[in-house]
Amino acid sequence: MLVTNDFLIESINKMKVDYISGAEAVIKALVENHVEVIFGYPGGAVLPLYDALFENKKIKHILVRHEQAAVHAAEGYARSTGKVGCVLVTSGPGATNAITGLTDALMDSIPIICLSGQVPTHLIGTDAFQEADTTGISRPCTKHNYLVKDPNKLCEIIHKSFEIASSGRPGPVLIDLPKDIQLSNVKYENKKNKINNINKNISSYVDQNLINKVARLLLEAERPIIYGGGGVVNSGPEASKLLTELVNILDCPVTLTLMGLGCVPNSNKRFLGMLGMHGTYEANLAMHNCDVMLNVGARFDDRVTGRLNAFAPNSKKVHIDVDKSSINKVVHVDYGIVGDCKNILSALVQEVKKLHNQKSMKTKTKWWSQINEWKDKDSLGFKQIGQNIKPQQAIKSLYEKTKSFDTYITTEVGQHQMWAAQYFGFSKPNHWMTSGGLGTMGYGLPSSVGVQIAHPKSLVIDISGEASFLMNMQELSTIVQYKLPVKIFILNNEWMGMVRQWQELNHGSRYSESYTSSLPDFVKLAESFGISGLRVDNVNNLDTTIDDMINIKGPVIADIRVEKEENCFPMIPSGAAHNEMILSSHDNHKDTSSEGLALV
Amino acid sequence: MSVYQKNEVEEVETSRTLSLVVDNQPGTLARVIGLFSGRGYNIESLTVTEIDKLRSLSRISLVTRGTSMTIEQIKSQLLRIVPVHIVRDLTLEGPFIKSELALVKLVVKGANRVEALRIAETFRARTLDVTLTSFVFELTGKPSKLDAFIDLMRSLGDTEISRTGVSAISRGHKTETKLLDQI
Ligand SMILES: Cc1ncc(C[n+]2csc(CCOP(=O)(O)OP(=O)(O)O)c2C)c(N)n1
């Protein structure tokens, strides 16, 4: 009798071990995929998941104050660590609020897993309370998405989603989880070793023949330029090292896109600064006049190329990208190499070294003296006169004061973002988080939450504009709850500065709706959250204010009152080419072309 | 596509027939169609049906139009879609067969009835339904043949047309079996 009883208990225990709730399986699968932090916001359709999280000690949940912020925080986390960022939102409004974040992650190729609750499967399609067609809405803004209808597929789908999000060209994956699936019994399945057939566009095979041709091309070039982008960052720190090595061996000028800043240290004398619409004069002219261009992990974005029919007109172009569809999408190239930047760069560096020993490289003295002439224009020069703080000066001082720390910068979108890119120096990849492709105002503050969670000891600064700050300032509450010492450095010009600048240049200074009126008192706002607020409007006090900001232990809002009508230069006006840059407001420039006016 | 002008001479657009093997999952077709509408590509014809129950795979036959640069874009964009496994460009690969089925209802009286039947016979169309005032014909073949037949029927009376869209396959002994086994 006793024996049978034991047997019974044992088999009941076994059942308990084998079968867990769908929600528990989800959390277990997250743990198996090395998730340590999840950014989320609860609601009716995800209560079983929150219940499973309550019991769990391995995953830390960060309660944001808006679902868009959850995704941006996960993006900041992902970009500063190279790991997958994880998000949990409820059905209906929770999911729709996350859409901007998902689109942002898709545009900037950030690996994100977004779990969304859904009404139970039998209610799908009935316009049930808080039902939204989440997979339908998120389809164009995810790399892939799933609606889980069969509990037996739950584990497999989650494991596969991590693979999809992080491999190839990374991106967001959404998993829609109906509430009945979360409550169902499932047998947990471990991740399989190999998941096939996700990135069919990519092979790990390196075409040595092609590498040889490209290496020769680079060695024989008289006026080469290397242009690196976010793909180098995504490929891991090793790729950045290899890129720098290649630049050094070839003695080749290098420029980086907004997304690529940090891949080559700003201290490298061959680094010409950022290129593109607000890039340096020397970077853009070197692009325009090069004879060989090597694009590594960038995508010929319209912010970078300017008018396409005048883009680097006399050059042979090589493009390395993990995504085949990026090659020949907008710019026709002579050699396209599909593959992970690290693998390709490593093969290329080897080949260049090998060939370099055999034959002498073309001297680049003439090219460098030409570039130095362009540098002499000092396109980022500005004059700090009077007591008003020039926004450029504010960033420059911030950089000087923080460069000895392990500093992570996030930004919002606007002039301040461009000034940050121009005047802050980045010495390492993964230390610069900005919304490039989508240009999402309100990205920086929540992103800084994610970065600070990942790097609790580091100095994390959100370089912000007053208008952008207002877009996600509810996250101050998150910052306070988790005691995150984030520094919010607001370049307060009382304008949607970038909009004002375009209205000045393209719309006859008719400043329609671009003034940020009724601003809060940022110092009092900080105090109302129990954190420190600082204000400075005199350049003589700028440095001490920055010192104070750094020295205060907790979070700080620094209201930096800057010159209100400063414009961001240099600039390639829309519809213009690299060699048609304007360097200042006084520059005689043609009126923007009618095609240019239609561009964003 | 970028709003800027292209820096090379725009070449001619041609019609291309693509053949895709995809997972038979909800959402796959939506992703394929969304790609075309979202990026402004043309779809001239699209058919989709399951071809492998066991592995739950469907075939999408797709006719599109564009310059060769656009077609290359379309193909690599299609391959980015996770449940799209195989993208073949039949036009580029070599000889292939394109076939379509049409059901044509014709409302017709008097002498034209004989004419309709005679044309149907010439085209080897089958008569599926007859009433005293109407016919339903079924015709398979190249889209151009179907077009010609339908034009003739229209001149004989009121018509109603239902077409399946193009289904396509390459000529010769080569199959996809090996590719499919890798999925
Ligand atoms: C969500 C969103 N809405 C609108 C825009 C368009 N936009 C781009 S920059 C900008 C103004 C930003 O103002 P602010 O944050 O004060 O930055 P500033 O340019 O003044 O430095 C606007 C409205 C945007 N990028 N994102």
Ligand SMILES: [Mg+2]
């Ligand atoms: Mg502003």
